[in-house]
Amino acid sequence: MRYVRVGVNGYGTIGKRVAWAVMKQPDMKLVGVIKTRPNWEALSAISRGISIYAPKERIKVFEDAGIKVSGSVEDLLSSIDVVVDATPAGTGVKYLKSYVRAGVKTVFQGGEPASIAPSFNPLYNYEKVLGRDRVRVVSCNTTGILRVLHGLMRVAELEVVRGVIIRRGADLKEVGKGPIEGLILKPVRPPSHHSEDVKRVIGDWLNILTYSVIAPTTLAHLHVMYVRFKERVRREDIIDSLKNTPRVIVAEGVEYPSSTAELRELARDLGRGGDIYEVVVWGDSVWVNNYEAGLAYMVHQESIVIPDNIDAIRALTKLAVRADESIRITDTSLGIKGWVK
Ligand code: NAD
DSSP: OOOEEEEEEOOSHHHHHHHHHHHTOTTEEEEEEEOSSOSHHHHHHHHTTOOEEEOGGGHHHHHHTTOOOOEEHHHHHTTOSEEEEOSSTTTHHHHHHHHHHHTOEEEEOTTSOGGGSOEEOHHHHTGGGTTOSEEEEOOHHHHHHHHHHHHHHTTSOEEEEEEEEEEESSOTTOTTOOOSSSOEESSSSSOOHHHHHHHHHHOTTOOEEEEEEEESOSSOEEEEEEEEESSOOOHHHHHHHHHTSTTEEEEOSSOOOSSHHHHHHHHHHTTSTTOOOSEEEEGGGOEEETTEEEEEEEEOTTTTTHHHHHHHHHHHHTSSSSHHHHHHHHHHHHTTTTTOO
16 A cells, blocks of 8 residues: 655644554554654653654754654655644744755644645545645634534535634643633634634635633633524434534433533543544534524544544645545544444
8 A cells, every 4th residue: 555654743732643643544654753852752752662853953962861863853854755743833834944845745733824834624625735735734623613514514504603612721731821710711802713714714705703712721622603504404404414524423312421521531431542533512502493503512622633634644645535535544543433322
């Protein structure tokens, strides 16, 4: 089978999960990851047998800490086909020239400026970015909204979408970040950037507006969404369509937890290390009244964009020419939706 060689720049929350996911793909080979500091995350990479590459001037610092380095940034870039840039928001853009010079295709993350590359979501524009040099996988919240809207748009045409995004204040390891108390309405004046990013993928025609609230939690985001359709809709059609949307789960049937904490615990019980790649819609939250509908769902910020990064690699390298083909391979390898009853 043909495979592509992948490198990951930045082995943090997103980068390490992308690296682990690449290792599970039948058509990809992880050549290594770029680290700038010989910290505990470097140790985690080594323990998984992942090769570390570092900026030339930093290699000695790694060696002094007893961490083996396989080569420089340039060495890695010259031995891969695709780099997934998962450096801190706004840092990837500084690497752009190096990626172009090395002739590697690049998957950027949502923290980079939208102008860097076409904003990507495999449910909407996989075929449009086939063979391109770079894409930008949109943020975790934007990805969650896009998946849910994909399900809703198959029921009837949308007239209006309004949402409130309750965002986790920090990831678990971001010990210096807050708030540790209080809810922050940010920005105070809508729209938050999420609805703007959704339009970058779906199109400006969509009448969508989101508010965003930052909450003192590390576990997950929770969205409350309200939509108005152009025709009457039925609750069962919405549930059915969401159930049939890739990477969306409707939690119903068994008594599912109502909190983000218990859902993360469930993901740990299921042997996923607490990661939830799927948007989890609370079935009982789906409310319908003629043209209107409302629903609430959870987005696990650390892992939701991982399958989309894998699809992005396939699209850029034409490993799969159709979105459904790539989604099937990715989802099988990661066990996506495998836990739904
Ligand atoms: P992170 O801080 O957890 O990881 C970034 C990694 O890059 C760290 O290991 C850091 O040491 C390393 N790094 C720092 N400077 C570097 C440099 N100059 N060169 C190479 N590596 C460097 O960040 P993250 O949360 O994984 O975010 C990465 C990107 O993913 C951002 O664009 C972010 O907006 C986006 N994103 C984050 C989340 C999330 O919830 N964490 C969700 C979706 C998208």
